[in-house]
């Protein structure tokens with residue numbers, strides 16, 4: 001949910017037209033890193049997101065310029081430990097027959113245990129990314145973790161029979177990371193900290209373009225990703241509500257109608273201070289209109305444009321709404 005994977009053909013050419021080859025680009029709210037990964041061959045990428053699971057994907061796919069996994073790695077790193085697990089029981093204890101069957105939970109705990117035995121941090125990130133993928137593939141829910149399917153759901157039986165281990169193995173073996181010559185960096189910060197005066201000095205020297213893809217509705221993203229956050233942290237959190245949400249989940253100011261304009265103003269101001277161009281992905285159905293965002297950008301930038309793309313949009317498991325317009329607002333001096 002929220003990944004820009006299906007929009008890459010529309011967004012990437014517009015972003016590349018704003019910079020020269022070799023320029024540094026900041027993906028400020030990187031999520032699954034779809035954008036940074038597509039830009040990686042020609043640009044130095046600095047990527048950031050507040051979520052831990054996003055950091056793991058970024059370490060494996062954005063920072064990593066040397067490590068790929070093979071079947072031999074899997075045999076050496078994972079298989080000897082996989083069924084030896086006696087200690088890791090978080091998923092069997094708390095998620096059996098919710099988003100996963102008990103058997104699927106056992107695979108998840110055993111894989112997580114085996115991954116923790118891997119010494120190399122890049123490899124560990126790649127294995128965790130494969131486990132995140134496997135959990136997304138096997139979950140009994142409408143495509144995210146806001147709620148799990150009721151026992152009466154017609155697809156439940158099929159989903160419960162999917163093997164987490166097989167999905168994990170498939171992802172490990174097809175995961176050939178694109179390498180580049182740039183020394184990329186992945187951070188896990190609140191973007192306000194990254195764009196503060198100290199953050200700019202420390203992390204953002206030479207950045208020529210800031211890309212942002214913020215949440216655009218009242219739905220807090222952390223509700224859709226809490227299980228992925230938990231598999232990465234593996235910290236036995238206190239779980240709330242029927243959806244078993246972490247009680248420490250992050251609340252973004254972009255999800256409040258009375259705060260969102262100020263967030264855009266803060267970002268446009270900070271990015272103009274480091275003389276970077278700014279590109280903002282947003283929806284026409286967001287909490288604030290694209291034109292209102294453009295007006296904010298105009299306080300700090302001379303050339304501001306709103307590009308519209310047609311896009312089919314997932315309604316959090318309730319089917320697809322077609323032909324919604326997704327926008328990219330570009331701002332340059």
Ligand SMILES: C[S@@+](CC[C@H](N)C(=O)[O-])C[C@H]1O[C@@H](n2cnc3c(N)ncnc32)[C@H](O)[C@@H]1O
Nearest residue numbers: 002003004029030031032034050190191213252
């Ligand atoms: C729409 S998603 C980004 C999707 C991403 N472009 C992709 O293709 O996967 C928005 C992201 O903003 C992150 N986010 C929300 N508030 C944040 C904040 N204050 N600081 C950093 N990241 C934040 C969320 O964790 C989420 O991953």
